[in-house]
Amino acid sequence: MKLSRRGLFGLFAGAAAAPLLAKVLPKAIPTPVPVPLVNRIEKLAVGDLFTISGVYSINPQNLEETSLLKQFVAVGGGSGSFFPHPISRGPYQNVSRLPVDDDLIIPLGGG
DSSP: OOOOOBBBTOOGGGGGGGHHHHHHSSSSSOOOOHHHHHHHTSSSSSTEEEEEEEEEEOOTTTOOEEEEEEEEEESSSSOOEESOOOOSTTTTBBBBSOOOOOOOOEEEEEE
16 A cells, blocks of 8 residues: 555545555554543544544644644444544654543544
8 A cells, every 4th residue: 555645545535445444454453542532433433534622733744733633534333443543742643632531522524
């Protein structure tokens, strides 16, 4: 699979990418995401885009927080799994902070 500047999704998004992601992602990714938050994500359909309040994107070049909420896609189909996995420290940081119990899930709809 070729990764481009557009990332793993390439030209795909939402529901079209979900089957591909299910094959590419490891079966069990340890997650620091709190259980109450995962329970709310379980209610989203596969391919639904959503943001989590207070969890902002990171500029990959300088690892500084942007003013945009990080977008995630539900990939678990009732299991609460989502992509990308939030990483809040180190060279692969992609979010400003990890989600916590009382964060709001903001659905953006299906892809």
